[in-house]
Amino acid sequence: MTDATTPIPRGRILVVDDQRNMRATTALLLRGEGYTVSEAATGEEALGVLAQGRVDLLLTDLKMEPMDGLTLLKRGLEVAPRLQAIMMTAFGSIESAVEAMRLGAYDYVTKPFKEGELRYRVERALERAKLQAAVDNFATEFNQRHGLSALVGRSQAMRELTTRLLRVAQSDATVLIQGESGTGKELVARALHAHSRRSGQPFVPVNCAAISETLLESELFGHAKGAFTGAVKTRRGLFEEADGGTLFIDEVTETSPTFQSKLLRTLQDGEVRRVGESTALRVDVRIAAATNRDIELEVKEKRFRQDLYYRLNVVMLRVPPLRERLEDVPALAEHFLQRSNARSPRPRRLSATAVEHLMTYDFPGNVRELENLVEQAAALAEADELLPEDFPLRPQGRVLPAASSGQGLPPTEARATGPESSGPTLAEVVEEAERRAIVQALERHGVDLARVADELGVSSTTLWRKMKRLNLRPPAGARE
Ligand SMILES: Nc1ncnc2c1ncn2[C@@H]1O[C@H](COP(=O)(O)OP(=O)(O)OP(=O)(O)O)[C@@H](O)[C@H]1O
Ligand SMILES: [Mg+2]
Numbered sequence: 001m002t003d004a005t006t007p008i009p010r011g012r013i014l015v016v017d018d019q020r021n022m023r024a025t026t027a028l029l030l031r032g033e034g035y036t037v038s039e040a041a042t043g044e045e046a047l048g049v050l051a052q053g054r055v056d057l058l059l060t061d062l063k064m065e066p067m068d069g070l071t072l073l074k075r076g077l078e079v080a081p082r083l084q085a086i087m088m089t090a091f092g093s094i095e096s097a098v099e100a101m102r103l104g105a106y107d108y109v110t111k112p113f114k115e116g117e118l119r120y121r122v123e124r125a126l127e128r129a130k131l132q133a134a135v136d137n138f139a140t141e142f143n144q145r146h147g148l149s150a151l152v153g154r155s156q157a158m159r160e161l162t163t164r165l166l167r168v169a170q171s172d173a174t175v176l177i178q179g180e181s182g183t184g185k186e187l188v189a190r191a192l193h194a195h196s197r198r199s200g201q202p203f204v205p206v207n208c209a210a211i212s213e214t215l216l217e218s219e220l221f222g223h224a225k226g227a228f229t230g231a232v233k234t235r236r237g238l239f240e241e242a243d244g245g246t247l248f249i250d251e252v253t254e255t256s257p258t259f260q261s262k263l264l265r266t267l268q269d270g271e272v273r274r275v276g277e278s279t280a281l282r283v284d285v286r287i288a289a290a291t292n293r294d295i296e297l298e299v300k301e302k303r304f305r306q307d308l309y310y311r312l313n314v315v316m317l318r319v320p321p322l323r324e325r326l327e328d329v330p331a332l333a334e335h336f337l338q339r340s341n342a343r344s345p346r347p348r349r350l351s352a353t354a355v356e357h358l359m360t361y362d363f364p365g366n367v368r369e370l371e372n373l374v375e376q377a378a379a380l381a382e383a384d385e386l387l388p389e390d391f392p393l394r395p396q397g398r399v400l401p402a403a404s405s406g407q408g409l410p411p412t413e414a415r416a417t418g419p420e421s422s423g424p425t426l427a428e429v430v431e432e433a434e435r436r437a438i439v440q441a442l443e444r445h446g447v448d449l450a451r452v453a454d455e456l457g458v459s460s461t462t463l464w465r466k467m468k469r470l471n472l473r474p475p476a477g478a479r480e
Pocket of ligand 2: 186250
């Protein structure tokens with residue numbers, strides 16, 4: 001079999017030299033090492049090859065006409081910024097080799113070189129290319145994971161949120177993030193940080209509900225050695241750790257008034273005092289705080305200090321519950337499924353009926369609940385295609401007819417299922433999904449019913465019939 005003897009490609013090298021013999025010998029040697037090698041006789045020709053983006057390492061002669069190696073390197077890095085380069089120089093022209101390294105070349109070899117030396121330098125340069133690629137991928141992945149692109153969902157509500165987020169990210173304003181549990185508040189805080197000028201600095205989350213108040217205090221502010229039993233050495237607090245970056249104070253309403261006043265003082269002064277120390281330290285920290293409670297109510301009922309509320313609530317970002325943006329469900333479900341597929345030996349697909357089924361649910365646990373449902377279904381389903389029965393929904397979470405909005409549609413009357421009923425029938429569920437899809441398409445395309453029908457994949461007549469049956473009136477001025 002040829003497969004067994006063909007060497008695995010180890011890297012793509014472009015050899016540039018105007019001396020034909022030199023070029024051919026070098027290329028031959030490297031091909032023998034298992035590299036994929038292309039050749040160019042001039043700088044111009046080389047640039048054409050580089051522009052195609054399939055070269056990891058440029059190995060070029062310095063002295064060439066009309067374009068010399070230095071110019072080739074400079075222009076090559078413009079078209080292929082990740083390129084690694086080794087310059088081949090004649091004995092005695094070290095100065096240009098050094099200049100080449102200043103421009104971004106990785107290494108140089110002096111001609112005539114020994115085979116072993118070339119082999120070694122090439123291998124090292126390609127090693128670095130690999131490392132560089134890994135670092136770049138990591139940076140992209142980091143951005144995808146923590147930046148805005150991590151926030152899946154293009155509903156109107158999410159678009160408004162991200163626009164607002166991008167606007168405030170530029171400033172240093174304190175942000176209060178409010179939303180029910182599982183709506184994505186922490187993701188929002190991370191995206192805020194990732195899009196701020198502080199993104200190169202730490203993002204430090206602290207969850208006020210997860211630890212006792214004494215511990216929380218020493219976590220946030222740090223403590224002096226001997227400040228309390230167990231404080232065996234001085235410790236920096238999270239405020240200090242976050243210096244230059246963002247401190248995310250999660251579940252901020254789960255704290256006592258005493259703690260709240262200490263936090264307020266720190267925010268007002270821009271200084272922290274470690275527990276048991278009297279000197280204050282200046283810190284430059286952007287604050288994002290989050291709560292899943294109705295914070296105004298907490299203030300009114302005196303469980304949360306009003307002055308701290310004002311201090312935190314410079315900009316409020318509300319993360320809407322998933323039931324108010326059910327149109328995000330398909331994209332989110334697909335996103336979670338892809339993620340689960342990437343880790344699984346058995347990739348799954350979502351059936352259209354399963355997505356419809358999910359869209360009849362009101363997700364009391366919000367996005368986190370959807371995430372869990374998808375992961376469970378992917379783990380337990382019988383078939384590769386996930387069906388409605390793979391997503392067991394809590395009966396009390398079924399959607400009651402949504403209060404529809406705008407576009408001249410009448411509000412749909414709520415049909416209580418009653419506490420003793422065992423949930424809606426299949427027909428009701430289907431009807432509700434239809435109603436929802438139509439209302440949403442109407443909201444998108446307003447009076448243009450032909451487009452609505454088109455988007456829903458039905459004829460205009462069918463659309464009219466369904467709207468009549470569902471008691472949906474066409475918007476004022478609608479045209480067929
Ligand atoms: N828009 C979104 N796109 C992708 N994943 C999301 C989105 N919103 C939330 N998630 C995922 O859902 C889960 C819950 O999100 P997150 O922890 O940010 O919610 P939370 O509002 O902080 O919840 P809690 O109040 O319970 O702390 C996480 O796994 C998160 O990655
Ligand atoms: Mg959270």
